[in-house]
Amino acid sequence: MNKIYRKLVAWFTHYRSRIGSYLYIGMAILSVAGTIFFLSSRSIFVDDSPIFDSKIGLASEQTIGNAKVKIVQRNINSKVGYGEILFEINESTSNNIGQKYQAIIGQVEKDGKHETVLPSTLKKVSEHYYVLQFKNFKPKWHRFLIDFGQLDKTQLIAGKDYQRMLKGDNDQAASTANTKKIAQKPFNIDYRKTKTSTISKPRKKTVYLAEGLTLDLNTNEKKINNVKKDIKKGNKQLKAMDDKIKAIKADEAYQTDADIKDSESQITTIKASIKSTKETLSKAKTALSELYDQQNNLRAKLRRLNHN
Numbered sequence: 001m002n003k004i005y006r007k008l009v010a011w012f013t014h015y016r017s018r019i020g021s022y023l024y025i026g027m028a029i030l031s032v033a034g035t036i037f038f039l040s041s042r043s044i045f046v047d048d049s050p051i052f053d054s055k056i057g058l059a060s061e062q063t064i065g066n067a068k069v070k071i072v073q074r075n076i077n078s079k080v081g082y083g084e085i086l087f088e089i090n091e092s093t094s095n096n097i098g099q100k101y102q103a104i105i106g107q108v109e110k111d112g113k114h115e116t117v118l119p120s121t122l123k124k125v126s127e128h129y130y131v132l133q134f135k136n137f138k139p140k141w142h143r144f145l146i147d148f149g150q151l152d153k154t155q156l157i158a159g160k161d162y163q164r165m166l167k168g169d170n171d172q173a174a175s176t177a178n179t180k181k182i183a184q185k186p187f188n189i190d191y192r193k194t195k196t197s198t199i200s201k202p203r204k205k206t207v208y209l210a211e212g213l214t215l216d217l218n219t220n221e222k223k224i225n226n227v228k229k230d231i232k233k234g235n236k237q238l239k240a241m242d243d244k245i246k247a248i249k250a251d252e253a254y255q256t257d258a259d260i261k262d263s264e265s266q267i268t269t270i271k272a273s274i275k276s277t278k279e280t281l282s283k284a285k286t287a288l289s290e291l292y293d294q295q296n297n298l299r300a301k302l303r304r305l306n307h308n
Contacts, residue, residue: 062185065150067091075197108143129212149184
């Protein structure tokens with residue numbers, strides 16, 4: 001029994017450094033792979049976090065046509081029957097020639113059987129923000145139903161079949177050029193759970209612009225903080241891998257030729273992970289620099305608005 005025990009101790013002593021190296025490499029590779037996936041899968045310049053309506057549990061972000069439309073601010077004054085809803089629009093394509101947005105808002109009674117369309121106006125604040133202003137709603141009713149739509153009346157000239165038109169098919173060319181496409185989605189708001197606003201009438205466009213810029217700055221700050229955390233984590237992983245290489249090299253002084261060959265293979269694997277991590281960190285640092293540029297531009301725009 002003692003003989004078997006001594007053999008096990010000798011075997012473990014001989015392979016101890018090798019086992020430790022394998023475990024460390026495995027952990028390092030998993031950590032690096034996780035970091036790479038995290039950075040590559042997250043959209044750094046587009047906020048992909050879901051936003052839900054805290055009022056009745058319905059999503060306040062909808063995909064309408066080629067755009068994502070999101071409610072980012074509500075100002076509802078039930079005392080005077082006036083309200084404003086700020087929408088953020090992010091289009092997935094730059095081909096938005098002739099594209100317009102429309103919205104109507106109705107008030108729904110508690111039983112859901114009665115609905116009244118409210119006087120409202122949808123105004124464009126900037127390329128990414130629209131404000132829906134509405135009035136004359138009844139405080140005793142609880143819910144708003146908004147239909148927000150994308151109306152595209154323009155067909156690019158490339159969509160017209162001139163060969164068929166030259167052959168006499170004028171209807172085809174006309175129908176292709178003037179096709180109306182309407183995409184719309186509903187938004188629901190239970191305003192009983194919305195903090196009452198003191199805003200009682202429409203405000204200047206510059207006020208909405210400032211609110212939009214402030215929201216953009218908040219989003220930008222969150223992205224900057226997330227990227228900075230990723231960079232810090234990546235740097236810690238680089239140090240850990242460098243330390244492991246030093247430890248493996250130190251152990252080689254006591255290893256056989258076969259063990260040294262295995263150690264060099266481990267070092268090669270770790271170096272490949274180091275290279276990959278550095279490449280990912282380089283991309284993250286570039287993104288961080290661009291985010292800081294965006295932040296400076298947003299702050300400059302906000303300062304100009306506040307001085308006017």
